[in-house]
Amino acid sequence: MAAILEDGKLRLSGYIGDYYFEDGFTSSDVIIALAAIDDDADLDVHLNSPGGIATEGAAIHALLSARAGTTNIIVEGIAASAASLVAMAGDTVTMSLGAVMMIHDPSGFTWGTAADHEKTVEGLEALATAYARVYATKSGKTAEDCRAIMREERWFTPEQAVDEGFADEVAGTKAEPVAAFDYRLFEHAPKRLTALAAKKNWRLPDADQRAAMSAANRPNKETPMTDKTKADDTAADLAKATADAKNRIKAIMTSEEAKGREDLASHFAYDTEMTAEAAVAALGKAPKASESAPAKTDAEMHEDRRLNGEGLKGGKPAPTATKVDLVAIMKKQLGVKEAV
Helix, strand or coil: CCEEEECCEEEEECEECCCCCCCEECHHHHHHHHCCCCCCCCEEEEEEECCECHHHHHHHHHHHHCCCCCEEEEEEEEEECHHHHHHCCCCEEEECCCCEEEECCCCCCCCCCHHHHHHHHHHHHHHHHHHHHHHHHHHCCCHHHHHHHHHHCEEECHHHHHHCCCCCEECCCCCCCCCCCCHHHCCCCCHHHHHHHHHHCCCCCCHHHHCCCCHHHCCCCCCCCCCHHHHHHHHHHHHHHHHHHHHHHHHHHCCHHHCCCHHHHHHHHHHCCCCHHHHHHHHHHCCCHHHHCCCCCHHHHHHHHHHHHCCCCCCCCCCCHHHHHHHHHHHHHHCCCCCC
16 A cells, blocks of 8 residues: 555555555545544645546545645656546645656546447546546636647646646745635636635625626725625615616606707717706707708708718718707807817
């Protein structure tokens, strides 16, 4: 057996699964070793393994991940194949200088009929899918990205393993601890931070209800995780402001005074911050478009369309003098300055 617990450190070395030349460890060996320490105690696991049986690797990963205490994985020498999956169980994964990590697709062989081979393929695909999800959870990559890495059989130096998110540090170059926060709220947070937040379940209060809030409507300052009252107030304020704006625009555009003055009503509603009451009052004092100029005859309207509306003057119909004069006059009366 090569699952040795000594001085609070668990050493896992050799082949994973049924003993291979009597040098290796199984999930049963790990269960026996873990029974000798408190479940909530911190544990350093020193791993040096070329891999082995895929299902045994998955079982050992599950055992270490289920611990209540902090589990730190130190890769010494190599963590390849199923052993790289075991490494993903670490709350922190440290690559020793000179160590390597290898990630690839699970493999197997079958003796039998075509149906037997098809069952093996089905089983291997299921294992590969499960492995990819574990690698994705640790690294912050998508399961599809991890599946592509597995198919390529990638070998990582300590620095490359850290860069790809499969390890946290290289021995002797420890990074500063990451502050607890739900980094998933940001639009472009680094994948490693979002993965860490998911694994640690760092969540803001009422995160599910506010997850649909668009980036444009988020407050400029992030709300502290422990301040539930401020978080609720911020969400309520945003909802109220949006409702008030919609009601204001509706009150202006559907008012009786807006009839015949639609252009001016639209200007008040969308281009100014006038209250609905003030805008409606101003509309009531403005002449209607039909009152500002005599109606054109059919012949005159046809001539306008011929010259302006059909491209004979190079584009869209020019605004009528009535519209321009009406808006300009009301802006001047109300003290509304033109945008520069």
